[in-house]
Amino acid sequence: MAKAFFIDTTLCTACRGCQVACKQWHDLPAEITTNRGTFQNPADLTFSTYKLVRMTEEVIDKKLTWLFFPDQCRHCIEAPCLETAENSDAIYRDEDTGAILYTIKTKELDAESIISSCPYNIPRKAEDGTISKCDMCNDRVHNGLKPACVATCPTGTMNFGEREEMLALGEKRLAEVKEKFPNASLLDTDEVNVIYLVTHDSRLYHEYAMAPQSRKSGISRKVALRKMMKPF
Ligand code: SF4
Numbered sequence: 592m593a594k595a596f597f598i599d600t601t602l603c604t605a606c607r608g609c610q611v612a613c614k615q616w617h618d619l620p621a622e623i624t625t626n627r628g629t630f631q632n633p634a635d636l637t638f639s640t641y642k643l644v645r646m647t648e649e650v651i652d653k654k655l656t657w658l659f660f661p662d663q664c665r666h667c668i669e670a671p672c673l674e675t676a677e678n679s680d681a682i683y684r685d686e687d688t689g690a691i692l693y694t695i696k697t698k699e700l701d702a703e704s705i706i707s708s709c710p711y712n713i714p715r716k717a718e719d720g721t722i723s724k725c726d727m728c729n730d731r732v733h734n735g736l737k738p739a740c741v742a743t744c745p746t747g748t749m750n751f752g753e754r755e756e757m758l759a760l761g762e763k764r765l766a767e768v769k770e771k772f773p774n775a776s777l778l779d780t781d782e783v784n785v786i787y788l789v790t791h792d793s794r795l796y797h798e799y800a801m802a803p804q805s806r807k808s809g810i811s812r813k814v815a816l817r818k819m820m821k822p823f
């Protein structure tokens with residue numbers, strides 16, 4: 592059965608332990624950053640940054656409110672990036688865990704099509720055209736360990752396990768926070784294996800926290816055309 596994450600943003604303190612643990616496990620370099628007047632650092636996901644704690648400040652009900660969103664690949668149930676790769680072995684799904692995995696062969700793909708197919712704006716390209724993103728720490732999971740970001744999270748924000756368990760945990764937490772936050776919701780639960788609980792409009796956290804309608808089909812124009820041309 593597919594594995595899933597449940598990310599409870601109500602518990603996140605933006606300590607960025609998950610961001611650092613991801614880099615440590617994958618031996619990824621730090622980014623050169625500049626002071627942009629925000630604690631969010633780096634500014635965006637990159638080829639070497641698979642996990643980013645997004646931070647926004649909003650005035651909600653006349654109160655300054657921090658919104659934290661630990662962003663990463665959603666390991667989509669029907670992954671548009673995988674479909675766009677046309678089942679080349681450059682991108683594949685691990686049937687045991689449900690992880691969508693990118694290989695060095697992504698260099699041979701049309702990077703812009705893959706990137707624009709993602710409803711959550713996740714993959715990033717290196718100068719040589721190779722594309723990368725979160726790999727669910729699939730090596731750890733196959734060895735009975737939790738993903739590095741989950742193992743390091745001190746607050747219970749990051750959770751990982753069987754999809755049904757994560758959905759149940761998400762529903763339980765949603766019911767608990769609804770009284771205080773009536774607009775709380777779980778995002779795109781039927782479409783992804785990374786389930787977020789947010790307390791406010793998802794667009795306040797990040798433009799792509801939820802798949803925008805314009806990217807909802809998640810399929811590049813090329814793939815959409817090919818699908819239309821297929822014989823019934
Ligand atoms: Fe939030 Fe946990 Fe990441 Fe810290 S480690 S930023 S609490 S998700």
Ligand code: SF4
Pocket residue numbers: 663664665666667670671672673691708709710711712713714724
């Ligand atoms: Fe692919 Fe984007 Fe879905 Fe990740 S979130 S599996 S990169 S389509």
Ligand code: SF4
Pocket residue numbers: 612613614616641642663724725726727728738739740741
């Ligand atoms: Fe990084 Fe692994 Fe967490 Fe993905 S699952 S964000 S690769 S630490």
